Amino acid sequence: MIEAEGLSKRYGDTLAVDNLSFSVAPGKITGFLGPNGAGKTTTMRLILGLDRPTAGRVTIDGKPFGHADRPMRQVGALLDAKAMHGGRSAYNHLLCLAQSNNLPRRRVDEVLGLVGLTGVARKRSKGFSLGMGQRLGIAGALLGDPQILMFDEPVNGLDPEGILWIRNLMKALAAEGRTVFVSSHLMSEMENTADHLLVIGRGKLIADCTVDEFIAANSQQTVRVRTPQPDLLIKLIAAAGGAAREDGDGSMVITGLDASRVGDLAYDNAVRLHELSPVHASLEQAFMELTSSSVQFHAGVPEQPVLAGEVA
Amino acid sequence: MATTTAPATSVAPDLPRSAGRVTLAGALRSEFTKIRSVRSTYWTLLAMFVVVVGFGALASAGAAHGPHGPYFDPTRQSLAGLYIGQLIIGVLGVLVISSEYSTGMIRTTLTTNPHRGVMIAAKGIVFTVVALVTSLVTAFAAFFLGQALMSSDHISTTIGSPNVLRAVIGGALFLTACGVLAFGLGLLIRHSAGGIGAVVGLLFVVTILVNFLPQSWQNHVDKWIPALAGGQLWMTTPNPPGNTPMYGPWPSFAILCGYAAIAVAAAVILFRRRDA
Numbered sequence: 339m340i341e342a343e344g345l346s347k348r349y350g351d352t353l354a355v356d357n358l359s360f361s362v363a364p365g366k367i368t369g370f371l372g373p374n375g376a377g378k379t380t381t382m383r384l385i386l387g388l389d390r391p392t393a394g395r396v397t398i399d400g401k402p403f404g405h406a407d408r409p410m411r412q413v414g415a416l417l418d419a420k421a422m423h424g425g426r427s428a429y430n431h432l433l434c435l436a437q438s439n440n441l442p443r444r445r446v447d448e449v450l451g452l453v454g455l456t457g458v459a460r461k462r463s464k465g466f467s468l469g470m471g472q473r474l475g476i477a478g479a480l481l482g483d484p485q486i487l488m489f490d491e492p493v494n495g496l497d498p499e500g501i502l503w504i505r506n507l508m509k510a511l512a513a514e515g516r517t518v519f520v521s522s523h524l525m526s527e528m529e530n531t532a533d534h535l536l537v538i539g540r541g542k543l544i545a546d547c548t549v550d551e552f553i554a555a556n557s558q559q560t561v562r563v564r565t566p567q568p569d570l571l572i573k574l575i576a577a578a579g580g581a582a583r584e585d586g587d588g589s590m591v592i593t594g595l596d597a598s599r600v601g602d603l604a605y606d607n608a609v610r611l612h613e614l615s616p617v618h619a620s621l622e623q624a625f626m627e628l629t630s631s632s633v634q635f636h637a638g639v640p641e642q643p644v645l646a647g648e649v650a
Numbered sequence: 651m652a653t654t655t656a657p658a659t660s661v662a663p664d665l666p667r668s669a670g671r672v673t674l675a676g677a678l679r680s681e682f683t684k685i686r687s688v689r690s691t692y693w694t695l696l697a698m699f700v701v702v703v704g705f706g707a708l709a710s711a712g713a714a715h716g717p718h719g720p721y722f723d724p725t726r727q728s729l730a731g732l733y734i735g736q737l738i739i740g741v742l743g744v745l746v747i748s749s750e751y752s753t754g755m756i757r758t759t760l761t762t763n764p765h766r767g768v769m770i771a772a773k774g775i776v777f778t779v780v781a782l783v784t785s786l787v788t789a790f791a792a793f794f795l796g797q798a799l800m801s802s803d804h805i806s807t808t809i810g811s812p813n814v815l816r817a818v819i820g821g822a823l824f825l826t827a828c829g830v831l832a833f834g835l836g837l838l839i840r841h842s843a844g845g846i847g848a849v850v851g852l853l854f855v856v857t858i859l860v861n862f863l864p865q866s867w868q869n870h871v872d873k874w875i876p877a878l879a880g881g882q883l884w885m886t887t888p889n890p891p892g893n894t895p896m897y898g899p900w901p902s903f904a905i906l907c908g909y910a911a912i913a914v915a916a917a918v919i920l921f922r923r924r925d926a
Contacts, residue, residue, distance in 0.1 A: 437679040
């Protein structure tokens with residue numbers, strides 16, 4: 339269980355994390371969403387004790403991570419696929435991590451097998467592709483067989499095979515009852531993996547709910563209809579309590595009524611329909627609506643300097 | 651990619667419940683694995699050995715055929731390469747810590763062992779021991795090769811002569827102390843180029859610059875200059891009359907160690923507080 343209370347972090351003039359309070363529960367995948375520069379990486383660094391909070395506190399199972407007795411048994415983290423010495427072999431990289439926590443040497447071979455890097459264990463990680471580096475980072479996170487896993491933008495830059503692998507891995511880890519806390523700026527990715535969402539923008543928490551609740555709360559279900567009798571249908575829709583917006587060509591977008599209700603209305607009143615389709619708002623759209631006011635870097639000239647914590 | 655998309659699980663069926671505790675012993679093993687598993691360690695230590703022994707041999711061979719005064723110190727002559735060796739061990743001292751920052755490894759290191767005091771103590775101890783062992787081998791090799799080259803001219807000395815053993819071991823202690831000073835500066839600056847620059851500045855440039863001070867100033871300043879003070883430990887003869895006054899070998903070495911201690915203490919205090 340990760341718990342943050344009033345967590346804030348200021349770098350110079352920039353308030354990267356602004357009074358965040360949340361908890362991350364075990365046994366599910368919690369997605370941590372926000373546009374680039376929203377403070378996701380900074381929050382993860384604060385959880386892991388890499389940075390000190392300016393205000394507030396964050397604990398893991400009731401203690402700051404800096405006081406953890408068995409850090410790698412408790413938390414496995416992948417902040418950055420390249421956070422390793424490229425001159426060191428994959429095996430020795432994992433070995434030095436295992437030794438620091440008095441984990442048995444055989445765990446190194448086990449996790450190498452788990453991520454499929456046994457064949458390149460003796461190769462220096464400098465020559466690894468991004469996907470292989472990502473796997474090596476994940477192997478390190480899994481060494482201690484931890485209860486909590488934290489991944490910062492794990493699918494960034496990966497090929498489809500790599501993305502699928504990470505997605506399956508996270509699901510398997512959560513299914514084993516572990517806490518999985520994963521950040522992303524890609525809504526589509528979270529829609530496929532996360533159970534719960536924490537959404538932040540400009541360092542502030544703007545949503546803490548399930549994926550379904552998030553979509554329901556932040557978007558409207560709409561129905562697209564095409565008819566040769568638009569005027570008649572619009573009257574019927576209005577009478578039934580819905581609203582219609584004409585798109586021209588006899589096509590319209592209806593809100594406030596679901597597709598079957600619209601279809602019944604048309605049938606009962608002998609209105610011809612040439613198209614009737616429900617439009618499901620995606621998490622992407624909901625996210626765009628919610629964070630449009632909190633996107634830090636709009637295209638064009640950035641308004642503020644890049645946050646130190648996001649330059650990885 | 652040598653991988654498959656097989657569904658992964660991380661089951662660790664027989665990982666003992668007691669496993670996973672952070673201890674100094676574990677941190678020492680971890681840091682030893684780190685230092686022995688990158689090539690820069692071997693290249694730097696090999697370079698130090700070759701340069702110190704090689705330059706000592708050159709200086710000794712030269713002395714064997716040239717004039718030398720009453721204060722000629724054959725031990726110091728054979729150890730002349732230490733002037734360059736101090737910089738090479740300094741480079742390694744900076745790199746063992748700055749490479750954690752330049753590669754990003756520090757983030758992995760501290761998220762797997764957040765006990766910063768334990769981690770940095772282990773790193774410092776491992777580096778100091780590696781530096782000391784290599785320096786001892788280097789200093790003795792330079793001494794014996796140098797004496798062999800000077801023996802034809804009957805100006806060589808033996809390890810049993812007064813102060814000689816102290817000077818040869820002192821040469822190794824001098825190198826080690828320079829390495830520890832560099833480690834402190836590397837941890838303070840957290841940047842390879844900046845750290846190495848600071849080491850060269852403090853050990854080398856300052857030493858050259860004080861030569862240009864008026865002699866009356868040098869009489870007060872030289873004994874406090876890190877490399878000059880540390881250098882007293884690897885000479886066997888007392889400072890010749892007329893030269894700038896210095897403290898004795900051990901007090902002078904203590905001054906060098908003092909600089910190293912200040913650098914390391916300041917760096918560790920900051921390291922435990924700073925964002926990584």
